[in-house]
Amino acid sequence: MKLITAILKPFKLDDVKTALQAHGVTGMTVSEASGFGRQKGHTEVYRGAEYTVDLVPKVRLEVLADDADADSVVDVIVKAASTGSIGDGKVWITPVDQVVRVRTGERGPDAI
Amino acid sequence: MGTRERRERSNESDRSLLSLFYAAAKEHLEIGGDKGIALAAVGGYGRGELSPGSDLDILILHQEQFPQERLSNFVNALLYPLWDTHKVDHSVRTRDETSEASNSDLKVALGLLDIRLVAGDPSLVAAVQRDIVDSWHKNSRARLPELKASMALRHERAGELAYLLEPDIKEARGGLRDINALRAIALSGAVAVPLERISWAESTLNNLRETLHTTTARNKDRLLFQEQGKVASALGYADADAMMSEVAHAARLVDYLLEYTWHLLEHKGRDGLGRFLRRPRTISVAKNISVSSKEVVIDPLVSIGDDPVIGLRVAATAAQLGLPISLETCALIKQSLISGEGVLPAPWPREARESLISLIGAGESMVRIFEVLDQEEIIFGWIPEWRPLRSLAQRNALHRHTVDRHMVETAVYAATLTRKVHRPDLLLFAALFHDIGKGNVEDHSDRGERLIAPLAARVGFSSADVITLQLLVKYHLLLSATATRRDLDDPATIASIIDVIPDLNTLELLHALSVADGEATGSAGWSDWKATLVSDLVWRVRQAMSGSLLAEPPALSDEQLLLAQNGVLRVELLKHPSGYSIEIVSPDKPGLLSLVAGVLNSLRLDVKSARTKTHGPSAVMYWIVTPEAHAPEITEVDLRNEIVKAFEDLKPVEEKLLARAKAYASIPSIPVAPPEIIFLNDAATDATVIEVRSHDRPGLLFRIGSAITQSKVDIRSAIVTTLGAEAIDTLYVTELNGGALSGQRAQEVTSRLRLALK
16 A cells, blocks of 8 residues: 655645546545745745745645555646646655554555 | 423422432431431522533531431432432531531532522521621622632633534533623622623523433533534524524623623722722723723713714724723613614714724724624614624634624734735725625625625725725635635736736735734634745735835925915814814924924824925925814914924923823723834835834824934925824935935934834
């Protein structure tokens, strides 16, 4: 099993959610995040006062997937999240040892 | 479900206890049970109010005449049969032990205040009741603060009944325990508590608790979200929202009365040091309004028919001073609205609108005043549109308040942002009414846009301002929705905002309103993350917009230009219902603005707005001023003479203003944000623009003018505006020999201004 984590532009969340649901992904976790990658922050000037926006708002999306589905889920996310411009985000996959559904106690892929 | 059922449940318990008591007394004490031993009900059971899940709180009183073993057997025989059917909370005490327990434990004392004989010796229960009530009465100065402290801890732990998604009906602020506390305060005799005002709230909350216990078959008092539908249906409400609105209304009523009762206890008839006064001292704080016993009151013999704005003036004054309005004054205002005497004409006079803005802009202290206006049903006399929003529930995890309280909270946050905008009055008004469209299936932004227009026009806003307010209400969710859901790098996103937001002024207001609305909604709906996105969007839109936010220097008429050429002092004064408009043409000299402002202020005239411009050897000034309470009438001749005298020697004016500042320092005030001073060197040709945004106070313009004059800088023109309790002064300044200030000089003047406005 794999945990797929994606950092996305906030406005792309709806598109990614819709695409994942169409792909058969039924559950995901979304949280607010801030950070920067190669785009870095940028400096803004308003009425002589300069302030640095060094952490750019993003959303963090997490999806659990079976080993066989992980790559296709990543493809769906990347396709839906891409605008082609800097700051589109990142997606990474991490291995997961065990998953348990709290309500039923099911374990492994059945709990996804 | 109702009082009768609770009473019947209590009577039933009385009957079973009675037979158990006499049977046990006969068997173990070998007496009939009438002498020297008694069974009493305390707490809620003492009041004859038993919900299905209530504890049976009982006290067994004795006189130590029985051996310990026999007494224990008696108590066990009495209690064992009850433990299967009730949750019993009992104690066995003598009269002295009861007094001791009551003196050392507040909870015991409160329970004993409701003591009632169930079985046994009536004289024993009567004696204990006398002891408890006498002691509560005698020691009220120590026990009531103890009660207040314990309530504050409970409120912190349990939150507010009116606004929690899953409140505890008994423990939360405004709940049943608070009603008992009010009853205890009344019993102390320290202050009269109009308990009849909360009888509706008490029965509403008791019915709810009883139904909750019945429908859940548990004795828990927390009204969980999942239970609300069932409880509402059992009680015959249309839905859970309707029930929670009524809960909120009841809780707010209890809380209001409690707050006011504490205030009375702490201040009625006392001076600032808490000493009792034979005759309360009164300080006049506004026209026909005084402060007495730390309450704002309407002066005796004032006819509201002659001064219909007084109600709003009272509210604004109380909010700005951070003091409550006396109940008698509330009753007077309410009565005047019912009789029609206090009804405001449409559109409202300027003073009424300014008072409303001052009230809204008072920050935290406005919440309490607005609650008073709501509870006393005064606000509906001025703003009937508020009634459908009263305690309107928002049962979701996103909101933490009812609709009306959310709008009040938004106004509180907006008051912290008034320095960030050029029209604080529009921001505050929009904040207070941004969700006016809620409570209907139609989209609340669209409905709000429609409802705000007639309201704003009636309150007296110009038609241009009404349009801005409509935009603010219609689009109050636009910035946060766009910032989180649209690509900010896409020019089409920016264009979509510019399409509906016509200018920088509206954008600035909408940004502040979005922040205030978000902050008031709470962490579920607003975060630094969202705030950053919204700021980014606003910044991008601002870059794409053109225009200026600054007030333009005033234009002079041909007649004014002609008069200015003469260089002779000329004063023209026109009296209006709420004050004077004054035109002054005067030989120009450094410090002229502060000189005239100082003269006006020394005559106890508040500057509401001013437009001044230098032309040739003269300055042309147009002022709108309002007289303070008890200010003497002035004439053109008086004013001219005062200005001439000030030209010769300004010292008497300065001394007068210093004395007035000292007198004002003794009047209570609320905390306000520090002034904001902005310098712009590229906003005008040959001049530097200084913008000062500050809370208005007597002599403000005099201080600003003096600080600038001391910096040896000339004021070429000025635009001074007071909006509610906020002042925005835009000054076009130059060096004495002409030209804009250097960066260093600008910093120097800023420092001096900051110091002067501290």
